[in-house]
Amino acid sequence: MGVLNTTPDSFSDGGRFLAPAAALAQGLRMLDEGAHIVDVGGESTRPGAEPVPEEEELRRVLPVVEALARRDVPISVDTMKPGVMARALAAGACLINDVNALAAPGALEVVGASDCAVVLMHCKGTPQTMQADPVYADVVAEVRQFLRQRLDLVLAAGVGKDRVLLDPGFGFGKTTEHNLRLLRGFSSLSSLDRPLLAGLSRKSLLGKITGLAVSDRVVASATAAVLAVQHGASVVRVHDVAATRDALAVLAAVGSNQ
Numbered sequence: 385m386g387v388l389n390t391t392p393d394s395f396s397d398g399g400r401f402l403a404p405a406a407a408l409a410q411g412l413r414m415l416d417e418g419a420h421i422v423d424v425g426g427e428s429t430r431p432g433a434e435p436v437p438e439e440e441e442l443r444r445v446l447p448v449v450e451a452l453a454r455r456d457v458p459i460s461v462d463t464m465k466p467g468v469m470a471r472a473l474a475a476g477a478c479l480i481n482d483v484n485a486l487a488a489p490g491a492l493e494v495v496g497a498s499d500c501a502v503v504l505m506h507c508k509g510t511p512q513t514m515q516a517d518p519v520y521a522d523v524v525a526e527v528r529q530f531l532r533q534r535l536d537l538v539l540a541a542g543v544g545k546d547r548v549l550l551d552p553g554f555g556f557g558k559t560t561e562h563n564l565r566l567l568r569g570f571s572s573l574s575s576l577d578r579p580l581l582a583g584l585s586r587k588s589l590l591g592k593i594t595g596l597a598v599s600d601r602v603v604a605s606a607t608a609a610v611l612a613v614q615h616g617a618s619v620v621r622v623h624d625v626a627a628t629r630d631a632l633a634v635l636a637a638v639g640s641n642q
């Protein structure tokens with residue numbers, strides 16, 4: 385999954401793909417480099433980010449979704465807002481990626497009324513508050529329990545099991561130690577019996593480990609993607625598609641232990 389942020393303030397690619405033409409070109413480039421799906425986002429969820437009004441998020445996201453849909457690109461939309469979900473699905477998106485796990489009133493209904501796939505992600509708190517000293521007794525167990533509850537809720541609302549992916553939400557209300565524990569324990573999430581998504585690309589835990597600036601975290605990100613897939617991830621959400629493709633090709637040739 386290639387990341388395409390049409391925002392001025394995303395932590396890694398903010399401001400680069402604000403113009404729809406630049407966003408379309410980047411989406412097509414990522415596909416060319418080996419992405420299977422393009423994840424379009426119009427609201428940053430980096431720690432401390434301010435919420436974006438729905439009209440503004442639609443203004444950023446919809447032209448890009450429409451342009452990619454005209455090229456038959458498989459499109460995911462990274463949003464917490466039911467109104468954005470509905471418009472993006474109508475414009476051709478096939479996957480809703482919700483870092484809020486469909487918690488907003490009406491979100492479950494929008495997904496239920498369509499036949500799209502959905503990513504349910506764990507986040508402790510909101511982007512405004514999530515990095516203010518998050519505490520867990522057992523981060524892997526708590527994340528697994530949360531994902532189990534959200535999955536059950538979504539299934540009870542009539543969404544087919546085969547439409548749901550789960551994501552532990554690296555960096556969302558977690559310290560570096562929590563993120564590392566989650567990666568070590570990632571394979572235990574496979575007991576939830578759903579494909580797992582991992583988003584580690586360029587995140588601050590990689591900066592903490594390497595001391596590198598966001599734009600210099602390509603090797604660290606590709607390594608993290610390999611580790612995530614080795615630990616059971618079916619989808620990796622990445623900014624650096626070509627580097628990740630090459631790293632995963634080596635893993636595939638050797639064979640993962642899954």
Ligand code: HH2
Pocket residue numbers: 387389391393394395396397425427428429430462481482483503505551553554581582583584621
């Ligand atoms: N991470 C980010 C955004 N959306 N979605 C899922 N499912 N999993 C993730 O780990 C995830 C996500 C944050 O990364 P990015 O989109 O690059 O930054 P920003 O939120 O600043 O736009």
